[in-house]
Structures are given as structure tokens and as C-alpha cells.
Amino acid sequence: MPEGHTLHRVAADLRRRFAGRVVESSSPQGRFAQGAARVDGRVLTDAEAWGKHVLVTFDGLDDVVHVHLGLFGGWAFADASDEVPPVVGQVRWRLRGPGGLADLRGPTACELLSPPQVDALLARLGPDPLRADADPDRAWQRISRSRASIATLLMDQAVVAGVGNVYRAEVLFRHQVPPDRAGRDIGRATWDAIWADLVVLMREGVRTGTIDTVRPEHDPEAMGRPPRDDDHGGEVYVYRRTGRPCHVCGTAVTTEVVGGRNLFWCPRCQSADRLTP
DNA sequence: GGGCAATGTGTAA
DNA sequence: TACACCTTGCCCA
Numbered sequence: 001m002p003e004g005h006t007l008h009r010v011a012a013d014l015r016r017r018f019a020g021r022v023v024e025s026s027s028p029q030g031r032f033a034q035g036a037a038r039v040d041g042r043v044l045t046d047a048e049a050w051g052k053h054v055l056v057t058f059d060g061l062d063d064v065v066h067v068h069l070g071l072f073g074g075w076a077f078a079d080a081s082d083e084v085p086p087v088v089g090q091v092r093w094r095l096r097g098p099g100g101l102a103d104l105r106g107p108t109a110c111e112l113l114s115p116p117q118v119d120a121l122l123a124r125l126g127p128d129p130l131r132a133d134a135d136p137d138r139a140w141q142r143i144s145r146s147r148a149s150i151a152t153l154l155m156d157q158a159v160v161a162g163v164g165n166v167y168r169a170e171v172l173f174r175h176q177v178p179p180d181r182a183g184r185d186i187g188r189a190t191w192d193a194i195w196a197d198l199v200v201l202m203r204e205g206v207r208t209g210t211i212d213t214v215r216p217e218h219d220p221e222a223m224g225r226p227p228r229d230d231d232h233g234g235e236v237y238v239y240r241r242t243g244r245p246c247h248v249c250g251t252a253v254t255t256e257v258v259g260g261r262n263l264f265w266c267p268r269c270q271s272a273d274r275l276t277p
Numbered sequence: 278g279g280g281c282a283a284t285g286t287g288t289a290a
Numbered sequence: 291t292a293c294a295c296c297t298t299g300c301c302c303a
Contacts, residue, residue: 002285003284052286070286070295071285071295072295072296089297092296105296106297108286108295155285164284259291
């Protein structure tokens with residue numbers, strides 16, 4: 001269940017459990033057998049997230065393990081005191097150490113990268129709202145010149161790294177931006193507000209592990225509507241709420257497949273005449 | 278037990 | 291635009 005906040009949590013968990021310690025590394029499933037063997041018995045030195053990518057480094061090895069979860073991948077952690085879980089299903093990579101255990105399942109990418117390959121990977125990522133060194137102006141340079149819709153641009157990892165389908169829908173709702181508005185028609189002030197909001201929302205996501213975007217004054221429970229009518233773990237305005245009433249105006253939330261992904265928005269709160277570029 | 282959707286990305290046409 | 295890939299869980303019979 002990966003948007004950027006999930007991967008920053010994963011990186012932090014890997015650091016907390018394994019950094020500075022020797023790890024046992026294996027690939028129960030076998031598809032990462034060679035890579036797992038290369039790092040087995042080494043000291044794990046760091047784990048860091050860049051957008052939706054996680055990079056894990058080891059002492060005495062220039063190559064880096066690169067993990068990308070894709071749509072279905074996931075990490076499962078267990079404490080050292082817990083019983084070692086049997087290898088169930090398809091565990092691509094298992095790490096064990098004094099800090100516990102980590103199982104990786106279903107990733108799109110789990111591979112060793114050379115330093116130039118890592119450079120190339122990072123070079124094609126836009127700024128990540130969760131990184132202190134991120135420069136939102138880099139994203140603005142792309143957005144302000146693009147005829148593509150802001151909904152498409154927010155999902156483009158070369159424009160902004162770490163935003164996924166939930167944050168994109170929610171942040172556009174929070175700023176009353178019609179999803180089909182072209183990037184170049186967004187306006188600097190609106191972009192600055194969207195970026196600042198992404199920083200706040202995604203940091204909160206790292207802290208809690210869920211995506212909660214509804215402001216207290218729109219809390220559906222407080223407004224007499226059933227809470228938590230979604231299954232992704234947090235309270236949201238529009239994501240996967242097709243046909244249900246908007247928490248602000250009551251209009252039915254709309255959905256449409258755009259670029260192969262489901263896009264959700266409120267046709268009233270995010271109608272074109274509500275936003276001046 | 279089958280069918281399907283899912284917070285993603287890359288390639289080819 | 292289509293599809294290929296990775297895996298799980300939930301819904302339905």
C-alpha cells in the first residue's frame with residue numbers, strides 16, 4: 001500500500017532495526033538469491049527513501065539494494081522477540097538481525113544497483129515533499145510549462161516524487177482544483193499552497209501510517225455521517241468515495257479512469273468556476 | 278475455488 | 291492506449 005509516506009516509514013523501520021548491525025540476508029522465494037547473498041553477513045549502513053524508492057546500503061559494498069513496491073508489494077516486520085514467522089507465500093527478500101526481521105513481498109523491483117545506476121535513478125525523480133532537501137521550484141518549472149492536466153502531473157514521479165493516487169485526489173480536493181486543469185493554468189500561488197499542503201499531509205502520513213486528509217471541521221462523524229466509509233485506513237474527502245456525498249457540499253463524488261488510474265473528485269467543490277488561476 | 282481490484286511503473290504500438 | 295508484471299485479500303459461488 002505504497003505512497004511516499006509508506007516508504008519513508010519503511011526506511012525508518014529498516015534503519016531502526018538493522019542500521020549498524022550485521023544482517024542475515026536471504027531470498028526464500030529465490031528471485032533475489034544472488035543479490036541477497038551479496039549482502040548476507042554485512043553491516044547494514046543505511047536505508048533511505050526517495051519518493052517511492054527505497055535504497056539500502058551495506059558496509060564494504062558500493063552496490064546498493066533498490067526496492068520499489070509497485071502496486072502490490074509490501075514489507076512485513078517482526079521484532080526479535082517474536083517467533084520467527086514461517087516463510088509464507090512469496091518472500092522475495094528476508095533480512096534478520098538483532099533488531100528483528102523484515103520480509104519483502106511482491107515488489108516491482110528488488111535489485112542491486114551500481115553507483116552510476118543509482119545516480120540515474122535519482123536523476124529522474126522530481127522533488128519529494130518528504131525530503132528536507134526538496135526544491136518545489138523544480139516541480140513548478142515542469143508544471144507551469146505543461147499542457148498536461150495537474151492530475152497527470154502530480155502522478156508523474158519526474159515532476160513530484162512520492163505522490164500517489166490517494167494524495168493526488170485529496171490534495172486537489174483540498175485546494176478546489178479541477179483535476180483536468182492544465183499545469184500551466186494552475187498559477188504559482190495555488191502550486192505553492194499544494195506543495196505546502198503535501199508536505200504537511202505526507203509528514204502526518206509518515207507519523208501515523210495512514211492517509212488522513214479531512215479537516216476537523218469536515219469530520220463526517222461530527223456532521224452526522226458514517227465515518228471511515230473507506231478501506232484504506234484513513235479518512236478522506238474523495239478517494240474511492242464514488243457516489244457518496246462530499247463531506248463539504250454533499251454532492252456525489254465522481255470518478256473517471258484517467259491514464260489507466262481511477263481519479264476521484266467532487267464536481268461541485270472542484271468545478272472550474274471556483275478557481276481563479 | 279474463481280474473479281477481481283489495488284496507494285505503480287515500464288514497454289510497445 | 292494497451293498490456294505485462296508483482297501478490298494478497300475480499301467477494302462471490
